[in-house]
Amino acid sequence: MSIAAINPANYARRRIFSAFMDMLCVLAAMVGLVLLALILLTLVQKGLEGMGLNVFTHAMRNTPGQGGGLANAIVGSLIQTGIGALIGAPLGIAVGVYLAEVGRTGRFASVVRFVNDILLSAPSILIGLFVYEILVVPHAPFLHGGFSGMAGAVALALLAMPVVARTTEDIIKLVPDAFREGSVALGARESVTIIRVVIPAAFGGILTGILLAVARISGETAPLIFTSFGSYGWSSDLWHPMASLPIAIYRYAAGVYDEHHRLAWAGALIITVAVLMLNIVSRVSHYLISKR
Amino acid sequence: MTAVPFENSRKLHLGESLFKILLYVAACVVLVTLAAILIILFVSGKDAFARFGIVGFLTTDQWDPVRDLYGAAAPIVGTLASAAIALAIAWPLGFGIAYFLTEICPRRLRAPLGIAIELLAAIPSIVYGMWGFFILAPFMSTSIEPWLTENFSWLPVLPNDMNPLWFWFQGAPVGVGLLTAGVVLAIMILPFIAATSRDVLLTTPQLLKDGGYAMGATRWEVLTGVVIPAVRGSLFGAVFLGLGRALGETMAVTFVIGNANRLPDGFFAPTASIASIVANTFPEADAGSMKLAALFALGFILFVVSFFVLALARLLLRQGRMA
Numbered sequence: 001m002s003i004a005a006i007n008p009a010n011y012a013r014r015r016i017f018s019a020f021m022d023m024l025c026v027l028a029a030m031v032g033l034v035l036l037a038l039i040l041l042t043l044v045q046k047g048l049e050g051m052g053l054n055v056f057t058h059a060m061r062n063t064p065g066q067g068g069g070l071a072n073a074i075v076g077s078l079i080q081t082g083i084g085a086l087i088g089a090p091l092g093i094a095v096g097v098y099l100a101e102v103g104r105t106g107r108f109a110s111v112v113r114f115v116n117d118i119l120l121s122a123p124s125i126l127i128g129l130f131v132y133e134i135l136v137v138p139h140a141p142f143l144h145g146g147f148s149g150m151a152g153a154v155a156l157a158l159l160a161m162p163v164v165a166r167t168t169e170d171i172i173k174l175v176p177d178a179f180r181e182g183s184v185a186l187g188a189r190e191s192v193t194i195i196r197v198v199i200p201a202a203f204g205g206i207l208t209g210i211l212l213a214v215a216r217i218s219g220e221t222a223p224l225i226f227t228s229f230g231s232y233g234w235s236s237d238l239w240h241p242m243a244s245l246p247i248a249i250y251r252y253a254a255g256v257y258d259e260h261h262r263l264a265w266a267g268a269l270i271i272t273v274a275v276l277m278l279n280i281v282s283r284v285s286h287y288l289i290s291k292r
Numbered sequence: 293m294t295a296v297p298f299e300n301s302r303k304l305h306l307g308e309s310l311f312k313i314l315l316y317v318a319a320c321v322v323l324v325t326l327a328a329i330l331i332i333l334f335v336s337g338k339d340a341f342a343r344f345g346i347v348g349f350l351t352t353d354q355w356d357p358v359r360d361l362y363g364a365a366a367p368i369v370g371t372l373a374s375a376a377i378a379l380a381i382a383w384p385l386g387f388g389i390a391y392f393l394t395e396i397c398p399r400r401l402r403a404p405l406g407i408a409i410e411l412l413a414a415i416p417s418i419v420y421g422m423w424g425f426f427i428l429a430p431f432m433s434t435s436i437e438p439w440l441t442e443n444f445s446w447l448p449v450l451p452n453d454m455n456p457l458w459f460w461f462q463g464a465p466v467g468v469g470l471l472t473a474g475v476v477l478a479i480m481i482l483p484f485i486a487a488t489s490r491d492v493l494l495t496t497p498q499l500l501k502d503g504g505y506a507m508g509a510t511r512w513e514v515l516t517g518v519v520i521p522a523v524r525g526s527l528f529g530a531v532f533l534g535l536g537r538a539l540g541e542t543m544a545v546t547f548v549i550g551n552a553n554r555l556p557d558g559f560f561a562p563t564a565s566i567a568s569i570v571a572n573t574f575p576e577a578d579a580g581s582m583k584l585a586a587l588f589a590l591g592f593i594l595f596v597v598s599f600f601v602l603a604l605a606r607l608l609l610r611q612g613r614m615a
Contacts, residue, residue, distance in 0.1 A: 008508060018510035022396055028388025029397075032482050033405075036412050039423050039479070046426075094318030102315055112319045115326045117606050121533060122329075123540020123598055125567050129591045130329045133336050137579055158325060165322070191311035219416025222542035225571055246418050250543065253422050261426070268419045279414050283407070 040272075047269025050262030055270075060232045060248055064259035070267050072234045073248035077271075079236065080149055080228060080244055081218045084156030088217075089210045092161040096168025096206075101194050113169075120162040128223030131155040136227060149235065149242030152228025159220060160213040167209025171202045204289030211282035215275045221246035245271050330595060337589030339582060349589060355553035355569075362586035364593060366555045370470065370563040371594070373556060374545060375538040377474025378481060383531055385478075386485030393486075394493045395511060406490060412483035421547035424476035425468075429548055432475070433467030437560055441465065459558035466550065471559040473549035480544045481534040488530035492523050492609075529608030536602045540594060542567040566594045 007014075054069040061068025095116065103109025135143045135151040143150060175198050183193040199206070224230070230247035231240075245267050252264035340362060341349055352363025393406055440461040447460040496519045504514035520527065550562020551572050564572075570587050577584040 011508070014510050014513065018512035021512040025388040025391045026396060028385045029392035032385045032389050032486065033408075035479055036483065039420070040412075042423060042427055043419060091318055091321060094315050095322055098315035098319040102312060103319065109319070112322050114603075114606060116322050118599060118602050119322065119326060121536050121598075121602050121605075123542070123567060123594060125540065125542045125570060126329060126333065126591050126595050126598075129336075129570070129588060130332050133332045133588075134328075161325075162322070189305060189308050191308045194311075215414060219418065221416070221418045222567070222571060226574060246416065246543075249418055249422065253425065253547070264422060268422055272415055272419055275414055275416060276411055279411055 043265070043269055043272060046262075046265035047272075048266075050264075050266035051269065052266075055263065055266050059234055060243065060252075060263075062232055064257040068259075068263065070245065070248055070263060070270070072231070073243040073245045073267065074270070076149065076228070076231070076235065076243040077218060077245040079238070080152045080156055080224070080242060081214060083150070083153035083238075084160055084217050085210065085214050086157075087153065088157035088160030088213065089164050091157070092164025092209070092213065093168050093206060095161065095165035096170075096172060096209075097194060097199070099165070099169040100172035101190075101198065116162045116165050119158075120166060123222075124159055124220050125222035125225075127155050127158050128226040131158070131223065132226035143239070146239075147227065147229035147241040148239050149228050150238045152224050152242060152244065153238075155223040155227045156217040156220060159223065160217050163213035163216055164206075164209050167212065168202070168206050171205025171209065172198060174205070175201045204285060208282040208286040208289075211278050211285075215278035215282070218278070219246060219271055219275050221250055225250075330592075333588055333592040333595055337585050337587075337592045339585035340589040343582065349586075350593070353555045357583060360582050362583065364566075364586075364590055366553055367564045367566045367569045367590060368593065369555055370473075370549065371539055371565040371567070371597075373470055373563075374473040374477055374549065374565055375535060377471065377559075378477035378538045379531065379535055381475065381478035382482045382485050382534060386482050386531075386534070387489055387527075389482075389486035390489035390493050391515065393490050395515070406487070409483045409490075410487050413487050416543075417480055417541055418543040420476055420480040421544040424472060424544065425547035428476060429467035429472055431467075432472050433465050437461070437465030437467070437471070440559075461559055463558045463560045465560055466562060468548050468550040469560045469562045470549065470556045473545050473565070476544050476548050477538045477541060480541065481537050484537060485531060485534040488533060489527060492526040492530050493519060495526070496522050525608045525611045529605045529611075532601055532605035532608065536598055536605060539601060540567055540598050542571050546571050566590045 052069075054067050056069065056071055056074070058067055058069030059072040060070065095112070099109050099113055099116075103112065131151055131154055134141055135154060136145060136147055138145045179197050179201055180193055183197040184190075188196070224244050224247050228244060228247070229241040230251060231243045233243075235242045249264045249267040249271070252260040252267070255261070344352065344361075344363065349362070349364050350368070351365055352361075353365035353369075354361050354363045355366060356362070389409065393402055393409070397405060444461045500518050500522060501514050504518040509517060545565050546568040549565055549568050551564055551568060552562040553564050553569060556563040570590055573583065573587060577587055
């Protein structure tokens with residue numbers, strides 16, 4: 001229907017048609033929102049059922065009835081996510097700064113930007129396969145092969161990098177040129193301008209990006225299957241297989257015991273709450289900083 | 293701000309050069325990562341391509357570990373079909389939500405509902421997978437699939453070029469299979485498609501819309517006559533981004549697709565997607581085996597397909613930004 005077809009004579013009919021289509025959209029919105037709300041409700045209900053102190057104090061157990069928990073998986077997730085962010089965030093910030101301040105609209109920067117956007121949404125399972133092949137297979141070119149927490153952290157770092165790069169570039173572009181001009185007018189070199197003026201001005205936004213990246217990688221399951229593999233024990237050794245919350249959920253949920261299913265729900269609730277909290281904190285901090 | 297020491301800016305400065313080189317190296321890491329993933333996946337999977345031939349690997353649907361024969365047809369079809377089902381459900385719903393949030397919804401509710409949708413898009417996919425496995429699959433098995441069989445079994449059976457016939461809604465209502473995987477994927481990408489479509493709709497200038505209203509157009513006519521033509525490319529970009537997610541999703545699918553390595557012969561049939569077969573078969577594939585090579589070859593195929601879908605999405609979205 002084009003605007004050229006507008007005809008005042010059948011206005012009433014067109015109004016009714018429009019209202020009908022509006023209603024369909026409202027219906028679609030309600031169906032979608034109710035479905036998603038239902039999932040969250042189920043998650044909270046089943047998650048609370050499985051929750052208990054043992055979840056946070058005991059390591060996983062292979063067989064039910066031994067008071068197994070998720071503590072080792074939570075610690076493993078914290079370690080791998082933390083190291084992943086420690087590697088991925090500085091890299092991502094450097095890429096973002098390069099794109100926004102040095103490369104700008106040049107051809108090389110355009111290619112990097114495009115490739116970064118592809119990496120941003122590439123299937124995470126493939127990142128896992130990639131890291132498996134360079135760090136985990138026997139005689140791997142790096143590390144010394146075998147499943148390890150470090151390999152998991154590297155996979156997560158590769159997933160965090162494009163997220164941080166994207167948000168860093170976007171936020172640095174928002175820094176007014178007057179800041180840079182003022183700095184250059186004082187005689188500062190470009191690197192000094194970037195480090196002392198631009199990055200501090202965009203600091204809040206960069207932090208927001210890092211939080212979002214942490215939120216994303218903390219829920220990633222697929223890449224860890226091929227890298228840190230998972231473990232039932234307390235493994236704080238970075239060079240050995242390491243447990244993680246998403247893998248624990250995956251293994252428990254796929255198992256046959258009811259107790260394990262309950263623990264899987266509890267784990268899913270913990271991870272969802274953590275991810276949502278990270279998102280909310282990053283939004284609130286972003287809001288507060290942009291208001292200042 | 294502290295004072296900056298005065299220096300001759302034209303003089304080549306070591307720190308300055310080092311800083312720039314560091315940034316440049318970081319940018320190169322991005323390119324190297326993508327290239328390395330492509331190369332590693334191909335090299336690790338090349339044994340499978342070499343043994344079965346590229347065309348042979350793509351078109352055979354056998355997956356026979358005993359005779360060490362592997363083909364990619366079943367997981368490719370499973371991946372494409374489940375993603376297509378997901379889009380068929382999530383696109384209209386997601387667009388409806390986006391339109392609702394930009395035009396219909398009371399102003400005061402727009403921001404909170406929009407944020408809620410964005411938060412839902414951040415929930416890890418394994419949560420959707422678990423929900424699909426424990427809640428949706430039994431429900432599909434006991435209610436929806438029998439209902440579909442009862443009411444739609446008159447749909448004609450399609451003869452297929454390849455061996456199995458296509459039985460729309462017949463077959464055992466096992467609960468896990470192609471349809472359930474499509475539905476779980478749809479629910480998972482719904483908030484994502486809704487949020488990106490909303491961002492796209494919001495880019496239409498208010499002046500354009502007001503022009504439409506001033507000519508006596510109704511709200512729906514403004515949408516179809518003004519807004520959609522103005523942002524059509526970006527809207528497709530948003531959907532392709534969603535498609536890219538659906539194609540490569542692992543956890544939400546692995547739980548509910550049934551993990552049977554064969555071509556689906558109907559919507560209820562358990563089958564496999566590339567991601568699910570890789571996640572599932574990987575633990576039993578020994579290093580250096582043909583099976584592992586086949587899995588890497590599948591990964592390579594998935595990467596190439598995702599690359600083109602995501603590249604198209606980005607190009608469409610970028611075009612929209614300039615308009």
